[in-house]
Structures are given as C-alpha cells and as structure tokens.
Amino acid sequence: MSKSNLTRRGLLKTGAVAGAGLALPTIFDGATWAASHSGFTNAPQGKTVTLGFNVPQSGPYADEGADELRAYKLAVEHLNGQGDGGMLNTFSSKALDGTGILGKKVEFVTGDTQTKSDAARASAKSMIEKDGAIMITGGSSSGVAVAVQGLCQEAGVIFMAGLTHSNDTTGKDKKANGFRHFFDAYMSAAALAPVLANxxxxxxxxxxxxxxxxxxxxxxxxxxxxxxxEGWSMVADVKTPLASTDFSSYLAPVLSSGADVLILNHYGGNMVNSLTNAVQFGMRDKMVNGKQFEVVVPLISELMAKGAGANIKGILGSSNWNWKLQDEGTKAFVKSFGTKYGFPPSQAAQTCYVQTLLYADAAQRAGSFNPCAIVPALEGFKFDGLGNGPTLYRADDHQCFKDVLVVQGNETPENEYDLLNVAEVTPVEKVMYKPDNKFFAGGNLGQCNSGA
Amino acid sequence: MDAIILQTLNGLDKGSAYALIALGLTLIFGTLGVVNFAHGALFMIGAFCAVTVQRILTLSVITLDPNKTDFLGNPAKIKTPYVEKFFGPEIGAGIIDWSVPLAILFAIPVMIAIGFLMERVLIRHFYHRPHADQILVTFGLAIVLQEVVKYFYGANPVPTPAPAAFAGAIDFGVLIGFDPNQIVYPYWRLIYFLFSIVVIGGVFSFLRFTTFGMVVRAGMADRETVGLLGININKRFTIMFGIAAAVAGLAGVMYAPINSPNFHMGMDFLVLSFVVVVVGGMGSLPGAVLAGFMLGILESYASLNEIKAIIPGIDQIIIYLVAIIILLTRPRGLLGRKGVMEE
Known part of the structure; x- marks a missing residue:
C-alpha cells in the first residue's frame, strides 16, 4: 500500500498560498515576498530596523568620527519624521516620507573603529551578529573601509562607505554589497591638475x-x-611611515632638491604635522628656480584645516563637499545640522548623512531590505538635491560620480569655521573615468550576497 | 655635504626632545627606581600647558554684530580677547602671540605639582613592587591622563604657533658660504635645541653644584647609607620626581609650535625615549643625553634619500637596530654603571 503525503490540511495550505499568489501578482510574487521578509541576514522583524554606524570614537580620528555620528543621528531623525527634514526636502527622489523605512522606525547602534582595520571589523561584526544591523556605514580611513566592506560582503549586509578616498575602495577592492558616495584620489588629481597648472x-x-x-x-x-x-616633472616621491609625527627629516632635503612645488599626500594628523613642518621650513615664502615655492595638499578636510591653523592659508586641495556651497540641498543640511549642533558640518558629516538617506531611499524604492534588492536599486541611480549636484551611482563599480571641489585655505577667515574657500567646481565630465581605468583595474564586484 | 649638515641640525633638534624626555626618565629611575611609563604623558601635558595658556589668553568677550551674520543667518558673534580689551589691541595681540614662551612660566609650577601628586598619591605605593607592576600602573596612568586631555581638548591637534618673530626659517647655508636654499632650517627648531641645552645644563648644574643635588646624587649611589646619616632622602626624591616632570613638561611646551599638540603625542615619544635610556645606560644621566642626541642624528641620517636608496626602510628601524647592536656589545649601555638594574 502506498502512503500519500497529501493530507487535507496540506492541500488547503497549498491551495491558499497558490491562490494568494495568483490573486496578487502585481504586488508580490511569492519568491520576492519570501526573500524580502526572511532569507537574508538580519531581516527586520517587528516595527523597527537597525542601522550600524561604525566610526572612530577613540584614537586620532575621534573628532571626525564624532562629526560623522552627529550626521548619522540627524539622518535618523529626519528619516523618522523628526526635525525639519533636512535634505529629504530637497532630495530628487520622493520615496521617503518621514515614516522610517518601509514603515519601520529607524534605530541605530554604533561601533568604534579606532581607525584600525581589525577593531573596525570586530565592531562591525558585533553590530551585525548581536544587534541585528541590516546595514553598516562609516569609516574615516580607506584601510578600514576596505576591511569592513569585505566583512559586509561576507556577512550579507550592505556597506555604505563613509569618508574613504583610496581608489581601491571602488577599484581593486570593490564589492557588490559596498557603495561609496565620497570621491576618490583619481578624481582629486583630475580636478586639481588643471587648476594647479593654471x-x-x-x-x-x-x-x-x-x-x-x-x-x-x-x-x-x-x-x-x-x-x-600638465607638463610638470616629478623630482621624488618619498614614502613616509603612517606613524611618523615629525616630518623634518623628510622635508629638510626638499628645498635643495631643485623642486619648486611640494605635494603632501598625507591625511589627518600626518597632514597637519607635515604641512606645519613645511611652513616652518619656509616653504611658503621661498623662491626656487625663480618661482614662488608652493605647497599642495590633494585632500583637505575641515578638521585638518582646523588642526593646521594659519598654515592652511592659501593652500590648494580638493574636497567632496563644503558647507559654503549655495545649492538648496547644502543650505537645508547646513541649516538643520547647524541648528542642532551649533556649527557647520564637515564633508565627512555630509557624505555619511547622504549615504544613510541613499540607503533608506533605495530600500523604500525596492520595497525590501534584502541586500540583493537594494543593490539593483542603487546601481545606476541618478539623483540630485543632496549637496553635490546631479550625481550618478555607477553600476559598474558602485562609485558616485559628481562635481569635485577645488578648495583653498581661506586667507581672511571671518570665524573659526570659515577655513576653506571653494576655488573652483570641476564638472563631473572632467573627473569621469572608465571602470577599467588602470588605477581601478583588477577588482571584481562579484555577486550581491544576502546571507541566505 | 649640505644634506649632511642639514640632517645633523635636524638630528640635534630631534635629539633634543629625546634627550629631555630620557633625562627625566633617568632621573626618576635613578632616584626612585621606578620605570615610569607615564613620562610620555607628562611631555604631552606640557604641550597642553602651552595650549591652555593660549586658551586663557584668548578668552574673549562675545558681542553681537548686527551688521554681520553667521552661517545660519543669525547676528554674528564677534570675539574680543580680554587681554586685547585691557591692554589695547596691539599689546594684547602681542601677548597672545607670545603665549608659548609665556607658557614656560605657567608650566614649571604646574608640572612640578603634577609630578608631586603623581608620586605621593600613586607611585610611592609601588616602590617595593616588581618592575612589571610599576610598568602596568604607570602605563595605565598614561592612558588615563591621555583620555582626560582628550575629554577637555578633543582628539584633533590644536595649533599652537610660535611667536611671529620666530616663524619661518633661517638660510643657514648662506652664512657659511653655501648657495641660497641649500641649508634652510626653521628658527623655532634651533631655539628648541638651544633651550634643551639650557635645561640639560640647568639640571646637571643643580645636581652638581647644590647641596640638595649632592644629597640626591649620594642617595642615587647608596640610598641606605644616606638614610642612616639622618637625611630624609624620600622627601628629596619626591622633589626630584617633580623636577623630572617639569623637564618633560618644558620639553612639551617648547615642542607645541613644532607639531600641533594632540592627546596621543606622548606615546609617540615614550617608546623611543626608553630605547634612548637603555642605549645610554639605565640610570646614567649623561648617558641619556648622549644617547638622545646620537639616536636623533642617526635617525636623521637614515632618512637621507641616498641612504634609503641603498637600504629601503632603514629610517624606520635604525634606532632599534642601533639599540640591538649596543645591547649586544655593551649590555649596560653606553655609559651604564655596574649594579644598576642588575641583581
């Protein structure tokens, strides 16, 4: 006698599911529905969704991390419909309506990266495993960003990079689950070179x-x-250890080397010290080869300008964003940030705020928190109104393309925040590159991972 | 040739900081027998004395200027430092400009007091404990001090410029017959070197030519005998701890214009200073000074591009390499005495 598995109850269930599937084909298909509510890492249960903010809260970049965290908190407020809404009012996509994401209230947990790759991975891991974070964002260093991006790819959550400027983040180390709004070293150089030559x-x-x-x-x-x-020639490229604090022995040979421009590829504390040391060595007031000696810092942030004090005056560099821009998005963001905290936001704060909004918007448009639904929603996404003008999230490498700012240390600051002036806005066409450009080659996005 | 002269100057300047910190370390080790891992933190606090004096001098009255607006469109706040209000804008600005040299006067009593407190409240309980305990407690103290400074001053470096009169660099080469721009060296770094010579000279003269110094030296040589003679050597050693703290603090104050102070600057110097002390010989004051300058100069030579072309990365390891060689050939260090740190 053969035994059938078909029971009355089973038949009813199958029929009901099939019926529902047939009845609602335009809203859900069964597979998407299942995938969007379970079957991926940390699928939100209940009425809330948790984001993980992974920023340096201790160590030398703690102040930058603090500013990033301020921006994240502001973004969460705006997503949940509190405050004045900030850039939600100027964002070209209107999917978000101040009721959280997909009707779920946004909550957050924070981790401390200490600007160390292993600590950053540990804190991201803990937020994913213990706190159920559905997305990780943050970072003040490319080493950290690359490490955490790799971890998120494996864990099956989305990584929205904070301040990371290395070509590798969306170049050879790019990942399907990782996205970067901040610009990169290539764009800085492409934007700066013509201005410097000019x-x-x-x-x-x-x-x-x-x-x-x-x-x-x-x-x-x-x-x-x-x-x-541009016709310039390089005299030397001297590597300095990241742990250097005094750059005098590297700077001492510069003036007698025949060079008439010094380019400092340094960030954070390194840059504050190397620029301060360079100015001490008289490099802002010497004539070499019959020309005024010049110092250039390709990547300048507000906090670095603050640390360098008067030494930043007149120095050219590039930035992702500046609070003095006059577009509606910037004005809205500066207003809500300034009102809440009493001072204008840094470029690190802006990129973190924008990344949070972009993630939320993508989830809203995709109708799902599933990473494999969010990735296509962000790929090729064109938007405006977030402070950088028209922007494209390129599908090939998950990098944002937008105008780049050439900034210059302000000679006559009116107040303690008035440190940088926007010298020029380099249009996006000038900094665009092909995905297989030699500086970015070698990487592979791979497949999105939902953790299923 | 010009490169070598330049790196010699540079080495003297680097060596000044190493020598001053190592001198203080050795004073504490030689008198109290304590390995003080909080010494880098004392250097850092010294630098923040300069920041504090600058903050005090720039304390400002805030007035609202209705004609100007701030970034939010509210009336702009105009800050006028009190010193400019009291002494007039020119003299006031001049006083603020000289805040780092003025900070020396502020730092000496403050640092002596901090050293005194550290010794009385915490470190004296560890005299009879193993060196490992001393290292742990002083290292912990260093982290606490670091975080306290971070709490009040933030993690970002605080610019603390030298007086405008000493900004910029001197074309040293022109003075000795080189072409312009061949040997250019910042004024303030030269002053730092001279300052360290004065401080080192002061400490040595104090120990050499005063009765107090004589007692301390006797105590360093044989603590028990000095005690038996009815001299309260512990009290004098406590004072020496204060003086050692002041030496580290002064090194920090004068260092503030060279690199903007930040809360973790002490740790950067701490490890190097220990290497300096070990190379110079544990407990030897002249050894600490000699090794400080020697390692500073070697480190500078090692960063010459010509040398790095032969041995890449030598600038990062030279100090440790020299330390290994010296410890292998002269286990007591350059000027170390027999019986110090030995059973």
Missing part, C-alpha cells in the same frame, strides 16, 4: 611626500599621472 604655470618640478598605505599610494600615483600630463 595658477602655478606649466613648467614646474614637484616633490611628493606620501603616507605609506593604500590611500597614500593611490593618491601619489594619481597626482603623478595628472601633473605629468
């Missing part, structure tokens, strides 16, 4: 000091490429 002349010899890690190398390689295109 201001300082075509026939220049430059000397570079370069922080000896992933970001420094890509920044130096990009600067060399673009400056040589």
């Amino acid at each position: 201001k300082y002349g075509k026939d220049r010899k430059f000397y570079m000091l370069t922080a000896d890690y992933t970001w420094g190398w890509t920044q130096a390689a990009s600067m060399k490429e673009f400056m040589e295109k």
Whole structure:
C-alpha cells in the first residue's frame, strides 16, 4: 500500500498560498515576498530596523568620527519624521516620507573603529551578529573601509562607505554589497591638475611626500599621472611611515632638491604635522628656480584645516563637499545640522548623512531590505538635491560620480569655521573615468550576497 | 655635504626632545627606581600647558554684530580677547602671540605639582613592587591622563604657533658660504635645541653644584647609607620626581609650535625615549643625553634619500637596530654603571 503525503490540511495550505499568489501578482510574487521578509541576514522583524554606524570614537580620528555620528543621528531623525527634514526636502527622489523605512522606525547602534582595520571589523561584526544591523556605514580611513566592506560582503549586509578616498575602495577592492558616495584620489588629481597648472604655470618640478598605505599610494600615483600630463616633472616621491609625527627629516632635503612645488599626500594628523613642518621650513615664502615655492595638499578636510591653523592659508586641495556651497540641498543640511549642533558640518558629516538617506531611499524604492534588492536599486541611480549636484551611482563599480571641489585655505577667515574657500567646481565630465581605468583595474564586484 | 649638515641640525633638534624626555626618565629611575611609563604623558601635558595658556589668553568677550551674520543667518558673534580689551589691541595681540614662551612660566609650577601628586598619591605605593607592576600602573596612568586631555581638548591637534618673530626659517647655508636654499632650517627648531641645552645644563648644574643635588646624587649611589646619616632622602626624591616632570613638561611646551599638540603625542615619544635610556645606560644621566642626541642624528641620517636608496626602510628601524647592536656589545649601555638594574 502506498502512503500519500497529501493530507487535507496540506492541500488547503497549498491551495491558499497558490491562490494568494495568483490573486496578487502585481504586488508580490511569492519568491520576492519570501526573500524580502526572511532569507537574508538580519531581516527586520517587528516595527523597527537597525542601522550600524561604525566610526572612530577613540584614537586620532575621534573628532571626525564624532562629526560623522552627529550626521548619522540627524539622518535618523529626519528619516523618522523628526526635525525639519533636512535634505529629504530637497532630495530628487520622493520615496521617503518621514515614516522610517518601509514603515519601520529607524534605530541605530554604533561601533568604534579606532581607525584600525581589525577593531573596525570586530565592531562591525558585533553590530551585525548581536544587534541585528541590516546595514553598516562609516569609516574615516580607506584601510578600514576596505576591511569592513569585505566583512559586509561576507556577512550579507550592505556597506555604505563613509569618508574613504583610496581608489581601491571602488577599484581593486570593490564589492557588490559596498557603495561609496565620497570621491576618490583619481578624481582629486583630475580636478586639481588643471587648476594647479593654471595658477602655478606649466613648467614646474614637484616633490611628493606620501603616507605609506593604500590611500597614500593611490593618491601619489594619481597626482603623478595628472601633473605629468600638465607638463610638470616629478623630482621624488618619498614614502613616509603612517606613524611618523615629525616630518623634518623628510622635508629638510626638499628645498635643495631643485623642486619648486611640494605635494603632501598625507591625511589627518600626518597632514597637519607635515604641512606645519613645511611652513616652518619656509616653504611658503621661498623662491626656487625663480618661482614662488608652493605647497599642495590633494585632500583637505575641515578638521585638518582646523588642526593646521594659519598654515592652511592659501593652500590648494580638493574636497567632496563644503558647507559654503549655495545649492538648496547644502543650505537645508547646513541649516538643520547647524541648528542642532551649533556649527557647520564637515564633508565627512555630509557624505555619511547622504549615504544613510541613499540607503533608506533605495530600500523604500525596492520595497525590501534584502541586500540583493537594494543593490539593483542603487546601481545606476541618478539623483540630485543632496549637496553635490546631479550625481550618478555607477553600476559598474558602485562609485558616485559628481562635481569635485577645488578648495583653498581661506586667507581672511571671518570665524573659526570659515577655513576653506571653494576655488573652483570641476564638472563631473572632467573627473569621469572608465571602470577599467588602470588605477581601478583588477577588482571584481562579484555577486550581491544576502546571507541566505 | 649640505644634506649632511642639514640632517645633523635636524638630528640635534630631534635629539633634543629625546634627550629631555630620557633625562627625566633617568632621573626618576635613578632616584626612585621606578620605570615610569607615564613620562610620555607628562611631555604631552606640557604641550597642553602651552595650549591652555593660549586658551586663557584668548578668552574673549562675545558681542553681537548686527551688521554681520553667521552661517545660519543669525547676528554674528564677534570675539574680543580680554587681554586685547585691557591692554589695547596691539599689546594684547602681542601677548597672545607670545603665549608659548609665556607658557614656560605657567608650566614649571604646574608640572612640578603634577609630578608631586603623581608620586605621593600613586607611585610611592609601588616602590617595593616588581618592575612589571610599576610598568602596568604607570602605563595605565598614561592612558588615563591621555583620555582626560582628550575629554577637555578633543582628539584633533590644536595649533599652537610660535611667536611671529620666530616663524619661518633661517638660510643657514648662506652664512657659511653655501648657495641660497641649500641649508634652510626653521628658527623655532634651533631655539628648541638651544633651550634643551639650557635645561640639560640647568639640571646637571643643580645636581652638581647644590647641596640638595649632592644629597640626591649620594642617595642615587647608596640610598641606605644616606638614610642612616639622618637625611630624609624620600622627601628629596619626591622633589626630584617633580623636577623630572617639569623637564618633560618644558620639553612639551617648547615642542607645541613644532607639531600641533594632540592627546596621543606622548606615546609617540615614550617608546623611543626608553630605547634612548637603555642605549645610554639605565640610570646614567649623561648617558641619556648622549644617547638622545646620537639616536636623533642617526635617525636623521637614515632618512637621507641616498641612504634609503641603498637600504629601503632603514629610517624606520635604525634606532632599534642601533639599540640591538649596543645591547649586544655593551649590555649596560653606553655609559651604564655596574649594579644598576642588575641583581
């Protein structure tokens, strides 16, 4: 006698599911529904969704991390319909309505990266495993960003990079689950080179000091490429250990090397010290080869400008964003940030705020928190109104393409926040590159991972 | 040639900081027998004395200027430092400009007091404990001090410029017959070197030519005998701890214009200073000074591009390499005495 598994109850169930599937084909198909409510890492249960903010809360970048965290908190407020809404009012996509994401209230947990790759991975892991974070965002270093991006790819959550400027983040280390709004070293060099050639002349010899890690190398390689295109020639590219604090022995030979421009591929504390030391060595008031000696810092942030004090005056560099921009998105963001905290936001704060909004918007549009639904929603997404003008999230490498700012240390600051001026806005076409550009080659996005 | 002169100057300057910190470390070790891992933190606090004096001098009255607006469109706040209000804008600005040299006067009593407190409240309980305990407690103290400074001053470096009169660099080469720009060296770094010579000279003269110093030296040589002679050597050693703290603090104050102070700057110097002390010989004051300058100069030479072309990365390991060689050939260090740190 054969035994049938078919029971009355089973038949009813199958029929009901099939009926529902047939009845609601335009809203759900069964597979998507199942996938969007379970079957991926940390699928939100209940009425809330948890985001993980992974920023340096201790160590040398703690102040930058604090500013990023302020921006994240502001973004969460705006997503949940509190405050004045900030850039939600100017964002070109209107999917978000201040009721959280997909009707779920946004909550958050924070982790401390300490600006160390292993600590950052540990804190991200803990937020994913213990706190159920559905998305990780943050970072103030490319080493950290690359490490955490790799972890998120394995864990099956989305990584929305914070301040990371190395070409590798969306180049050879790019991942399907990772997205970067911040610009990169290549774009800095592409935007800066014509401005430098224009201001300082075509026939220049430059000397570079370069922080000896992933970001420094890509920044130096990009600067060399673009400056040589402008007719400049490189005298030397000297690697300095990341742990250096006094750069005098690296700077001492510069003036007698025949170079007439010094390019400092340094960030954070390194840059504050190397620029301060360079100014001490008289490099802002010497004539070499019959020309005024110049110092250039390809990537400048507000906190670095603050740390360098008067030494930043007149120095050219590039930024992802500046609070003095006059577009509606920037004005709305500066207003809500300034009202809440009493001072204007940094570029790190802006990119973190925007990344949170972009993630929320993508989930809303996709109708799901499933990473494999969010990835296509962000790929090729064009948007505006978030402070950087029209922007594209390119599908090939998950990198945002937008205008780049050339900034200059303010000679006559009106107050303690008035440190940088926007010298020029380089249009996106000038900084665009092909996904297989040699500075970005070698990586592979791979497949999105939902953790299922 | 010009490169070598330049790196010699540079080495003297680097060596000044190493020597001053190592001198203080050795004073504490030689007198109290304590390995003080909080010494880097004392250097850092010294630098923040300069920041504090700058903050005090720039304390400002805030007035609202209805004609100007801030970034939110509210009336702009105009800050006028009190010193400019009291002494007039020119003299006031001049006083603020000189805040780092003025901070020396502020730092000496403050640092002596901090050293005194550290010794009385915490470190004296560890005299008879193993060195490992002393290292743990002083290292812990260093972290606490670091976080306290971070709490009040933030993690970002605080710019603390030298007086405008000493900004910029001197074309040293021109003075000795080189072409312009061959040997250019910042004024403030030269001052730092001279300052360290004065401080080192002061400490040595104090120990050499005063009765107090004589007693301390006797105590360093044989503590028990000095005690038996009815001299309260512990009290004098406590004072020496204060003086050692002041030396580290002064090194920090004068260092503030060279690199903007931040809360973790002490740790950067701590490890190096220990290497300096070990190379110089544990407990030897002249050894600490000699090794400080020697390692500073070697480190500078090692960062010459010509040398790095032969041995890449030598600038990062030279100090430790020298330390290994010296410890292998002279286990007591350059000027170490027999019986110190030995059973």
